[in-house]
Amino acid sequence: GAGVSQSPSNKVTEKGKDVELRCDPISGHTALYWYRQSLGQGLEFLIYFQGNSAPDKSGLPSDRFSAERTGGSVSTLTIQRTQQEDSAVYLCASSLSWAGAFQYFGPGTRLTVT
Amino acid sequence: AQSVTQPDIHITVSEGASLELRCNYSYGATPYLFWYVQSPGQGLQLLLKYFSGDTLVQGIKGFEAEFKRSQSSFNLRKPSVHWSDAAEYFCAVGPSGGGSQGNLIFGKGTKLSVKP
Numbered sequence: 001g002a003g004v005s006q007s008p009s010n011k012v013t014e015k016g017k018d019v020e021l022r023c024d025p026i027s028g029h030t031a032l033y034w035y036r037q038s039l040g041q042g043l044e045f046l047i048y049f050q051g052n053s054a055p056d057k058s059g060l061p062s063d064r065f066s067a068e069r070t071g072g073s074v075s076t077l078t079i080q081r082t083q084q085e086d087s088a089v090y091l092c093a094s095s096l097s098w099a100g101a102f103q104y105f106g107p108g109t110r111l112t113v114t
Numbered sequence: 115a116q117s118v119t120q121p122d123i124h125i126t127v128s129e130g131a132s133l134e135l136r137c138n139y140s141y142g143a144t145p146y147l148f149w150y151v152q153s154p155g156q157g158l159q160l161l162l163k164y165f166s167g168d169t170l171v172q173g174i175k176g177f178e179a180e181f182k183r184s185q186s187s188f189n190l191r192k193p194s195v196h197w198s199d200a201a202e203y204f205c206a207v208g209p210s211g212g213g214s215q216g217n218l219i220f221g222k223g224t225k226l227s228v229k230p
């Protein structure tokens with residue numbers, strides 16, 4: 001596609017439910033990043049994929065968060081047993097390679113946990 | 115620790131006035147530097163980036179930024195602000211060398227309001 005796409009654009013869920021957020025990177029981009037943007041916290045890095053592997057998962061805020069990437073393309077961020085503090089905009093970015101390459105951002109998924 | 119500081123949370127300028135948004139970073143080596151803009155409900159759009167070479171970089175929409183190594187700063191400037199520039203601006207740093215992780219570290223953003 002022309003850019004990074006994310007779905008859904010908005011998600012409202014009840015506390016305790018699981019949610020899945022999807023990211024479609026730009027075709028051919030091997031690196032994929034997830035960030036979270038919440039009020040007062042700015043943009044924080046969650047996880048990075050090079051191909052299908054995630055070398056560093058230390059940015060995930062808790063073990064309720066997980067992510068996978070298949071076929072070197074689509075990535076899914078899963079949040080289990082959602083809490084109100086998970087409410088945020090989740091942004092995905094992709095780049096041709098790791099470090100230093102320009103990251104293209106998707107429009108984000110706004111998650112609201114009620 | 116690696117960090118980016120944007121000291122101004124909110125700035126208001128009059129349309130046509132000049133603008134400077136401040137950014138300071140703490141990083142182990144010379145990083146790659148970026149400025150992004152985010153309009154309400156939109157994703158992040160890259161304004162400009164510094165990788166190496168000339169320390170004054172030009173970006174889109176008439177923006178420029180100057181890398182000052184001695185001050186660990188990468189301030190964003192625009193000579194004449196337009197109402198459409200009202201948005202939130204993020205400074206970010208990324209690794210310029212090898213490593214297993216290429217994530218960007220962002221400042222907390224500066225919200226720009228433009229008075230008519």
